[in-house]
Amino acid sequence: MEEIQLIELKPEDTQRASELAATAREIWTEHYTPIIGAAQVEYMLDKFQSAEAILRDISSNGYRYFIAYNGQKQAGYFAIKPDYDAGGLFLSKLYIKKSYRGFGISRLMLNKQILIAKENKLSHIWLTVNKNNNSVKIYRKLGFEVVEEMVTDIGDGFVMDDYRMKLTIQA
Ligand SMILES: CC(C)(COP(=O)(O)OP(=O)(O)OC[C@H]1O[C@@H](n2cnc3c(N)ncnc32)[C@H](O)[C@@H]1OP(=O)(O)O)[C@@H](O)C(=O)NCCC(=O)NCCS
Numbered sequence: 424m425e426e427i428q429l430i431e432l433k434p435e436d437t438q439r440a441s442e443l444a445a446t447a448r449e450i451w452t453e454h455y456t457p458i459i460g461a462a463q464v465e466y467m468l469d470k471f472q473s474a475e476a477i478l479r480d481i482s483s484n485g486y487r488y489f490i491a492y493n494g495q496k497q498a499g500y501f502a503i504k505p506d507y508d509a510g511g512l513f514l515s516k517l518y519i520k521k522s523y524r525g526f527g528i529s530r531l532m533l534n535k536q537i538l539i540a541k542e543n544k545l546s547h548i549w550l551t552v553n554k555n556n557n558s559v560k561i562y563r564k565l566g567f568e569v570v571e572e573m574v575t576d577i578g579d580g581f582v583m584d585d586y587r588m589k590l591t592i593q594a
Contacts, residue, residue, distance in 0.1 A: 434478055443477060450519075451468055458555050485504050
């Protein structure tokens with residue numbers, strides 16, 4: 424593996440966005456189908472992780488996407504959204520391709536998120552994660568704590584049954 428580079432996706436970068444949508448499809452299909460079923464995975468990919476949805480989130484909805492590259496190959500990605508009213512950084516997405524897991528890439532990503540939170544004077548990072556997701560224990564290792572349980576209606580009869588987790592940033 425080469426040194427992993429984190430590159431921010433820019434709104435005009437449609438080629439990179441298409442590659443990212445394919446990366447998301449690969450990871451989500453493999454990871455989420457056993458947890459929430461194929462129909463909900465397909466629905467969520469179309470709604471949230473198509474190239475168009477990703478670029479719209481960047482240009483209109485305040486999200487920033489960063490892609491981890493191993494040379495020219497995408498290894499994973501994360502998406503964040505600063506919430507200045509709540510004083511926190513929302514970690515909306517964090518996904519690593521299976522073959523790249525366990526090498527510390529998510530820790531590298533977390534360091535970048537902490538840097539961005541500090542630059543924006545935000546006191547914490549928060550996320551939601553499915554209660555049955557193995558990543559809950561990885562997030563705990565990274566320093567996140569469960570702060571509440573939440574059920575979110577995402578339409579078409581689907582709900583997300585999640586924990587809200589939070590990492591306080593040391594000044
Ligand atoms: C969660 C995920 C992003 C973690 O990425 P990663 O690059 O494999 O994680 P890292 O290698 O940086 O490991 C982070 C920490 O978790 C620990 N960890 C990694 N995999 C673990 C596992 N399967 N079980 C327990 N701990 C684990 C590591 O030891 C490390 O802790 P340390 O630095 O104290 O040693 C990745 O596993 C993933 O994409 N999973 C599937 C998709 C997903 O669930 N995403 C989150 C959706 S909310």
